[in-house]
Amino acid sequence: MMIHLTRHPLEVDALLAEVQGPERGGTCVFVGTVRNDADVTGIDYSAYEPMAFAEIERILSDAQAQWPEARVMLQHRLGLIPVGEASIAIVAAAPHRDDAFAACRYVIEEVKKRLPIWKKELHTDGTATWVDPSGKPVAGGLRDR
């Protein structure tokens, strides 16, 4: 069984092998990488791992229900990830491209809404900030919003 959470670099080829088949003519790949925002050197990803794993299974199951002929798989990396390296990879294969694109898009949007995973941005000056997508980054430590 594919490991959904890993502390090692992601291997897209291994994910593709999980979903591709001769009856599926379209494959869509989404790879999210750590961006070089301002003075960011990397992002430390942490998770509520048992829930994150269960939620990934539920998201994939929901995608399977919506696109029964598609096969979708995802892997999320945890721990310190340097700028330029991938934090998430999603692959979706379907008989035709519309379903592959739709399933892949669905999964990344659900990931953003549902996975209990958190980012701490590390900066060149040695400081760190928690990323809060609902507002401004919050300084590491005890500062309130």
Place this chain on the structure above:
Amino acid sequence: MGKVSVRFFARYAELAGCESAAVLVSGNPATVADVIARIREVFPGTQAMPPRPLAALNQRQVHLDAPVSDGDEVALLPPLSGG
């Protein structure tokens, strides 16, 4: 009266000063909101959490009025930022 285990993650673990705790709650039934109120008393740092933080009960996101039972696990989740 029920014993509920509580888990803190990311910034909330920093605010609480720990990653897990156990609290006793009473109510008929007690809710996730009651657990959070108790946590704010026991771990004053968590008073800096928003008034209505995201929460999970036994690994599923729930509303704060969800009832809790003895042995449940409540997780307090900072704004999600996966991907």
